[in-house]
Structures are given as C-alpha cells and as structure tokens.
Amino acid sequence: MARIAVGGFQHETNTFAPSKADYAAFEAGGGWPGAQYGEPMFSAVEGANIPAEGAIQALRALGHALVGTAWAAANPSAHVTADAFEKILNELVQRLKSAMPVDGVYLDLHGAMVAETFDDGEGEILRRVRDAVGPRVPVAASLDLHANVTPAMTRHADALVAYRTYPHVDMADTGARAARLLDQMLRTGQRMDGEFRQLDYLTGISSQCSFMEPCRTIYRELGELEEKGGCTLSFTPGFPMADFADCGMSVFGFSKDRGQAGVAVEKLRRIVADSEKDFAIELHPVAEAVQRARRRGKPGAPVILADTQDNPGAGGNGDTTGLLTALIQQGAKDAVLGLLIDPASALLAHDAGPGATLAFNLGGKSGIMGDAPFRGEFTVERLGDGKFTCTGPMYKGVRMTLGPMAVLRSRAAPGVRVVVASRKQQAGDQEMFRHVGIEPRRSRIVALKSSVHFRADFQPIAADVLVVKAPGPALADPVEFKWTKLRKGVRLRPLGPVHA
Ligand SMILES: [Zn+2]
Secondary structure (H helix, E strand, C coil), X not given: CCXXXXXXXXXXXXCCCCCEECHHHHHHCCCCCCCEECCHHHHXXXXXXXXXXXXXXXXXXXXXXXXXXXXXXXXXXXXXXXXXXXXXXXXXXXXXXXXCCCCEEEEEECCECCECCCCCHHHHHHHHHHXXXXXXXXXXXXXXXXXXXXXXXXXXXCEEEECCCCCCCCHHHHHHHHHHHHHHXXXXXXXXXXXXXXXXXXXXHHHCCCCCCCHHHHHHHHHHHHHHHCCEEEEECCXXXXXXXXCCCEEEEEECCHHHHHHHHHHHHHHHHHCHHHHCCCCEEXXXXXXXXXXXXXXXXXXXXXXXXXXXXXXXCCCCCHHHHHHHHCCCCCEEEEEEECHHHHHHHHHHCCCCEEXXXXXXXXXXXXXXXXXXXXXXXXXXXCEEECCCCCCCCXXXXXXXXXXXXXXXXXXXXXXXXXXXXXXXXXXXXXXXXXXXXXXXXXXXXXXCCCHHHHHHHCCEEEEEECCCXXXXXXXXXXXXXXXXXXXXXXXXXXXX
C-alpha cells in the first residue's frame, strides 16, 4: 500500500474569448463541482465521469491510501486570472507539502490552460508539483483530448495519458489509466520516460470527433501500436484557440524503455501526419443550414444544427443570436434552440410567469463582432430551476445547477422555441431540454450551442448534423484567428497557409 496525493486543476483556455476565468468561475465549477480542498474533493466527484474520480476508484481498488489536495475546474473561457491561478495552485502545492512524505502524485489536468502570467499553465503546475515532491516521487497526470502538450509538461511528469474519445465519454477511464501507470511504477520501482512530438498543422475542433474519420482510424491504430509496443500512447488533436507557442496537435508515449516509446511515437506521428487532408470539414453558412434543416428535419428525426462558434465548451458565452435570428426569419417549424445563456432574460421570464407575452432583448451581450441581442416578443411557456442530473453517455450523473431557466416561444415565428439558462453550459445532454418539458426528438430542428460533445447524446436521434458558421468567438477555422505567439511554420488549417 502506498500513500498517494490526488489533485486536479482543469481549464481549457481560448485566449480569443470574451471573458476570463476568475476565482469565482472555479468556485462555480462550470457544470462540474466547484473548487474543492482536502478530503471533501473525494465525495464531490463521486459517481461522475471525471478523470479524478476514475483515478480515485482505481487507486482505492489497488489498495492505496489517498490524500486529497485541491481539485478545481471552470468552464472554458479566456485566460485564467493570475489571482485564480495562484490561489488554486498554492492550495494544491501547500497541501501536497504538508502531506509529505507521499509515494506518488496523481493530477487531473486539462492541458490547454493559459494563465495571465503563464502561457503554459500545466507546465507551471507540473513544475511546482515536481519542485514540492522532489525528483524521486513519481507524478502521473491525465489530460483532455484537447490538450496542447508542451515540452515542460513532459519533462516534469513521469507519465501523461490523454482521453481517446471526443465526445469525452472516457474521462473517468483515462484517470484510471493514469492511476494504474502510477501503481505500476510504485510496484516495480521502475520509472517511465517519455517521447513527445508536435505536428505542424492545426485542425478545427469540429473535425476532431472520434467517431468520425480520420480520428476513428487514428485511435484504432493507436490502440494496436500500444498493444505491440510496450508503451502507453496518446494523441491529442489539441485546442486550436490558445495563442501561445506550443498550441496544436501532438503525440506522446511513456515507457520504462525510452527507445520503445520513441519507435511507437514516431509511427503514430506519421499516421497523424498522413491524415492531414482528412481533417478538413464542411462548415455551413447560417441561412443555408436553416433552409436545409427545414426541408430535411421531421419530428422523430430532427436535423441538428451545431452552433459551433459560440460553444461554451470552447470559450463562447452561449449567447450569440445569429442562428436564432435565421430560424425566426425563415419561420422554422418545430424548432428549438438551446442553451441560450442570458440570466437577465431568464429572470424576466420568471418575474412575468408562464403564459405572459413580453418583449425580450435576448442574448448578444458578449460584444462579439457581427452579433447583437435579438429583440422581439416571446411567450413564456415554461420555467425551471436549472437543477437536474444528466443522463447522456458523456455527462451521465453530473448534477447541473444552471440557475433560473425558461422556455420562450417566438411571437413572430411560433414554431421557434428558445431554452434560456442563467449559467454557462454546453448543450451536450438531452436532460437540459427535458428539464423544461421539451423532448428533443419530437422537434424537426434542434439547434445546439456545442461543437462535438452533443454527438454523444443527440447524434442517435438525428437525421443529419450540420456544423454551422454563425458569429462567435470559438472560430471553427483556426486560420481566422490573429495568432501572435504561435511557433512559426505551423499550417493554420489542414493543408492551409503557414504561420510566418
Ligand atoms: Zn476536450
């Protein structure tokens, strides 16, 4: 039995997004539990598809004693403020130091954090953790599939492993995998060494889905290489919205035999390099997407419109109105859009009550170029308190607290309903609609503020999925961002122009 310190600090940073992640954002948690310190973190994540929970269960099953340090996560947004970064990391490191001696450390990290003061957030987290425990204690971390992995991260950790699914249905499984690597190092007394390669092109997140090509094949081949290679392998397509030197795709592997890891990692790098052209994706202009959905969608087999550029899971605030405006202008029938994040409108609906018809200034409050509030009359159809538990494959068991919610029906286009929530959350689970009395399957058109995570729960009910390019801060084509810190020589989209 070993004594293992457990901690976590997750943020996915879109440096081009409108709002930063301050300490309050980590206290809110963004759909996951709010910031936790010490023992309470174990019960806070219990039963959820969260990497730390997978690791905790695996380590306990292997007979280890656990010490909770700090665990915190916030919704994707612009930079983590210096204040939030130092507060949370100091808690984690201080609690780790007072727990010493420990035999090992497990960390639940995202891998794409940019803090106001550190471009490579996780590099700095791992550096300080390594500094606290010294060179002899093994440190293993799990990472998101959207990690932008850096040389510092691989240098300070003994082992890193990333999710292999997008939608991320394997978050807890990945935590468990990191935990087993830690256990293996402790049992055998053999440390691991890593090999790491960056790819030289960026891909938009909409084309990174692991049940579409090319990722489906890449992850299958990764599994085969791993079985043969005696090495744990990861491929991270990365998060192409973080403006810093190491943004982008990478492959890495850890093994007690560095030579073996090098061979497997190079094979995997070649597979990803050869897949470049297959990462291109079709993006639909708003008006055309709504026209197609109106023709094609039927109750029982809706067309899903993914409002990818305002995805709260990629730094959007979930309040742009481009897609809503097109649905209303075209008089769509049996259409529902969600979640539109607008606490003021939710409150207005709660004050007016069900049945009331009144003027709303819906959404459009984040100052996004080309976007504005949608002004119009809506009838308040139904209210909710925003408290429910998700049931889809990815968010299963997560207890949501989205604040006051409301269903609003457009007076100008009575076939269009909007599900308004008060706290930012990606529309990735059907319960977000059922909570306010809407069964998504019965609609002809379901418009979702999400890029890919929705596919876990919504793709099975969809006749078709169209990725829509409406105004928002999470640009689907990385070429369109104004990169200033990215390393030179990277192609800004598959087979696209080179960043000079
Ligand atoms: Zn992710």
